[in-house]
Amino acid sequence: MFHPIGNKIIHLDEVDSTNNYAAKLVFDGKSVPGTVILADHQTAGRGQRSAVWTSNAGENMLLSIIFEHDNLAVADQFKLSQFVAVSLVQFLRKIGIKAAIKWPNDILVEKRKIAGVLIENQLSGSFVKSSIVGIGLNVNQLKFTDLQATSIRNEKGEFTSIQEVLYQLIASFNESAQSTQRGSQLEDLYLSNLFGFEVEQRFLDEEGEFTGIIKGVEMDGRLVVLKNGTQKKYDLKEISLLLV
Numbered sequence: 001m002f003h004p005i006g007n008k009i010i011h012l013d014e015v016d017s018t019n020n021y022a023a024k025l026v027f028d029g030k031s032v033p034g035t036v037i038l039a040d041h042q043t044a045g046r047g048q049r050s051a052v053w054t055s056n057a058g059e060n061m062l063l064s065i066i067f068e069h070d071n072l073a074v075a076d077q078f079k080l081s082q083f084v085a086v087s088l089v090q091f092l093r094k095i096g097i098k099a100a101i102k103w104p105n106d107i108l109v110e111k112r113k114i115a116g117v118l119i120e121n122q123l124s125g126s127f128v129k130s131s132i133v134g135i136g137l138n139v140n141q142l143k144f145t146d147l148q149a150t151s152i153r154n155e156k157g158e159f160t161s162i163q164e165v166l167y168q169l170i171a172s173f174n175e176s177a178q179s180t181q182r183g184s185q186l187e188d189l190y191l192s193n194l195f196g197f198e199v200e201q202r203f204l205d206e207e208g209e210f211t212g213i214i215k216g217v218e219m220d221g222r223l224v225v226l227k228n229g230t231q232k233k234y235d236l237k238e239i240s241l242l243l244v
């Protein structure tokens with residue numbers, strides 16, 4: 001399922017969005033699987049749910065990785081999300097930061113977001129042909145307009161080289177790809193690092209705020225939440241976990 005990641009690295013000073021740059025490479029048939037596109041600054045960084053992703057120039061890691069799949073069914077696409085989130089958490093643990101996954105693939109440290117992931121898939125029939133995995137990881141930025149954000153520097157109290165982070169992160173991705181191929185259970189790793197798993201949390205769905213418990217995640221990525229004694233399954237746009 002996975003090609004080695006980071007054999008080719010394209011480093012840009014400035015780009016609209018590394019995901020857009022990667023999408024163009026794929027569209028033009030010029031992509032090499034596992035290519036990493038890194039930018040010091042994005043003029044139109046994009047986040048999930050059509051949000052804007054902002055970052056101080058030169059302070060954070062902004063990258064996209066191109067994945068090409070031999071046999072990934074659309075129904076199994078959440079596996080890639082799990083793989084990315086687990087790899088990020090494992091990387092942060094390795095550098096001494098205790099991080100957790102906020103469904104589906106935000107990365108938190110003590111309820112503060114340290115990284116966000118935007119995955120864009122190119123489909124062919126019922127298969128995912130390729131995916132662009134965009135990652136924004138806060139490295140040296142100290143102040144955020146969103147108070148519920150943090151960075152490696154905030155957590156460790158020291159400047160960290162983005163180049164160093166890049167190489168360590170690529171190593172973590174490749175290690176986790178190898179252990180996945182050897183049969184390690186991504187689902188279990190994902191759930192054991194999932195913020196709020198089996199613990200009462202406040203949520204917001206179309207009916208309003210409620211207290212519920214995350215019971216799991218379906219193969220298609222839907223979140224399973226126990227609400228008023230009934231298990232309900234939610235798509236991304238249908239529920240928010242409230243970090244109160």
Ligand code: BTN
Nearest residue numbers: 017045046047048116117134136
């Ligand atoms: C989110 O949490 O909303 C996802 C944020 C993803 C941001 C990264 S930064 C690199 C890549 N290029 C983009 O335009 N977005 C992703």
